[in-house]
Amino acid sequence: MTFIEPYLHHYGLLALFIIIYLESLGAPMPGESALIGASLLAADGQLSIVGIFFVVVCAAVMGDSTGYLIGRFGGRAVISRYGRYVGMTEDRQNWIEGLYEKRGAWVVVGARFVVILRQLNGIAAGSMGMRWPSFLAANIVGGLLWAAVWTIGPYMFGDVIAERLHLNLHGAPS
Numbered sequence: 001m002t003f004i005e006p007y008l009h010h011y012g013l014l015a016l017f018i019i020i021y022l023e024s025l026g027a028p029m030p031g032e033s034a035l036i037g038a039s040l041l042a043a044d045g046q047l048s049i050v051g052i053f054f055v056v057v058c059a060a061v062m063g064d065s066t067g068y069l070i071g072r073f074g075g076r077a078v079i080s081r082y083g084r085y086v087g088m089t090e091d092r093q094n095w096i097e098g099l100y101e102k103r104g105a106w107v108v109v110g111a112r113f114v115v116i117l118r119q120l121n122g123i124a125a126g127s128m129g130m131r132w133p134s135f136l137a138a139n140i141v142g143g144l145l146w147a148a149v150w151t152i153g154p155y156m157f158g159d160v161i162a163e164r165l166h167l168n169l170h171g172a173p174s
Helices: 005-011 013-025 031-043 049-086 090-111 117-127 132-165
Strands: none
Touching (some): 013 117, 031 049, 031 132, 049 117, 090 117, 090 132, 117 132
8 A cells, every 4th residue: 555655645536546447457556455545545534435436436347348348349359369378278268258148247246356357357258248238237336346345344444454453544653
């Protein structure tokens, strides 16, 4: 959190939006850490918790949706050409495609809570041919749930957790 905090202080919700959007698009960014840090800053009165929630939901949904479009219109060709270098055989691709066909909405919602899957979720769903309306609905639900957990949890219980772990969240000497 210490390396993210200066950006949150200086750029506020814009920094949070960029981090979450890029992470949701597939970039290796500290999205969850930034969200938890922003929620702790909100608990200290430095940021708006409502603003954080709104920004995070929008950034998460937009990032995953951009990833979906990239996957939908270019992912299949990339997988066909380079998939073998990362273990993506035709059988594995067919299995993943079937998973998205049968349980795509659950995969999209659940992936939001798992590092790596969160970053690749939109691209994978688009590449595997998941239907846009199903993806978008699941993406919105996943974004809302994920934002709620990691915004409200640290905001409500950050002091309790910090006290138990002997952390200093308010800048006062410990």
